[in-house]
Amino acid sequence: MANASIIDGKAKAAELSEEISAKTSELLERTGVKPGLAVVIVGEDPASQVYVRNKKRTAEACGFHSVQHTLAEESSQDAVLSLINDLNNDAAIHGILVQLPLPSHLDELTITQSIVPEKDVDGFHFKNIGMLTAGHLDGAFVPCTPAGCMLMIEDHLGKDLSGLNAVIIGRSNIVGKPMASLLLKANATVTICHSRTKNLPDVARNADILVAAVGRPKMVGGDWVKPGAVVIDVGINRIQVEVEGETKNKLVGDVDFEAALGNAGAITPVPGGVGPMTIVMLMANTLQSAERAAAR
Numbered sequence: 001m002a003n004a005s006i007i008d009g010k011a012k013a014a015e016l017s018e019e020i021s022a023k024t025s026e027l028l029e030r031t032g033v034k035p036g037l038a039v040v041i042v043g044e045d046p047a048s049q050v051y052v053r054n055k056k057r058t059a060e061a062c063g064f065h066s067v068q069h070t071l072a073e074e075s076s077q078d079a080v081l082s083l084i085n086d087l088n089n090d091a092a093i094h095g096i097l098v099q100l101p102l103p104s105h106l107d108e109l110t111i112t113q114s115i116v117p118e119k120d121v122d123g124f125h126f127k128n129i130g131m132l133t134a135g136h137l138d139g140a141f142v143p144c145t146p147a148g149c150m151l152m153i154e155d156h157l158g159k160d161l162s163g164l165n166a167v168i169i170g171r172s173n174i175v176g177k178p179m180a181s182l183l184l185k186a187n188a189t190v191t192i193c194h195s196r197t198k199n200l201p202d203v204a205r206n207a208d209i210l211v212a213a214v215g216r217p218k219m220v221g222g223d224w225v226k227p228g229a230v231v232i233d234v235g236i237n238r239i240q241v242e243v244e245g246e247t248k249n250k251l252v253g254d255v256d257f258e259a260a261l262g263n264a265g266a267i268t269p270v271p272g273g274v275g276p277m278t279i280v281m282l283m284a285n286t287l288q289s290a291e292r293a294a295a296r
């Protein structure tokens with residue numbers, strides 16, 4: 001039985017993208033500042049290349065100045081840091097993003113922390129993490145995936161989540177933890193679960209808002225979902241399925257979508273839910289950075 005409304009992240013992202021384009025034109029006309037986004041990719045990871053291409057295409061569609069720096073797999077730590085230093089000092093660039101994961105000989109933490117907080121549109125710098133955790137959202141950059149999830153949650157439940165239980169499965173710095181800070185700021189009662197959590201299905205069944213960010217295909221069963229819950233599926237998993245005797249690749253989330261449809265009040269699909277929202281939030285952060293630079 002399918003009761004849930006499907007949260008169309010793709011359509012919402014397209015709407016937001018148009019708003020960002022309009023604001024970009026207005027900013028350029030008023031101040032002469034054009035938002036600039038630099039994406040740094042090291043190596044040839046095929047999934048990363050797809051993500052970077054999508055980011056570049058969306059930045060161009062929004063009217064941004066968009067540059068991509070592709071460094072060889074064997075690039076040294078100093079070479080990457082030197083490029084970031086140049087971008088930190090480039091007035092035409094308002095957002096810098098280093099595509100993760102980096103090759104294993106590079107120190108991810110040192111590299112991400114070398115981006116100045118004012119251009120850290122991924123929200124990974126400790127200053128931005130600290131501001132988000134302290135609830136000072138105005139001056140911070142919020143990581144793109146949780147920021148996008150939050151907009152979809154607000155569409156269904158409003159901005160004040162007082163009295164609602166939110167359960168997040170996954171405690172990563174990129175998704176789970178910042179998601180918790182945002183939900184807490186909106187007055188939800190927040191539980192973060194992870195690989196060591198006991199009785200996970202029981203905890204999940206208590207959630208009015210259930211966010212799955214694990215990376216395990218269809219781990220969240222339909223009977224984990226409280227009737228009427230808003231379910232946000234962050235997971236992106238590539239699995240192989242048999243279609244008419246042929247093996248095909250398919251993207252699925254961390255939630256068993258078909259099974260959850262009967263219980264959920266609203267649910268994001270994979271693909272077409274969180275993914276497109278993540279990219280557009282990167283553009284929103286870059287525009288915000290350009291607006292702050294213009295005001296300085």
Ligand code: NAD
Nearest residue numbers: 145170171172175194195213214215234235236274275278
């Ligand atoms: P991660 O690997 O950093 O974190 C995974 C988390 O899941 C960990 O905190 C771990 O404790 C928890 N976990 C692992 N096994 C578990 C289990 N059996 N039960 C409960 N918890 C368990 O991953 P991440 O970067 O947070 O990404 C999670 C998923 O979201 C991945 O599929 C990733 O591809 C996807 N993702 C999607 C977007 C998007 O834009 N849609 C963005 C970021 C990440």
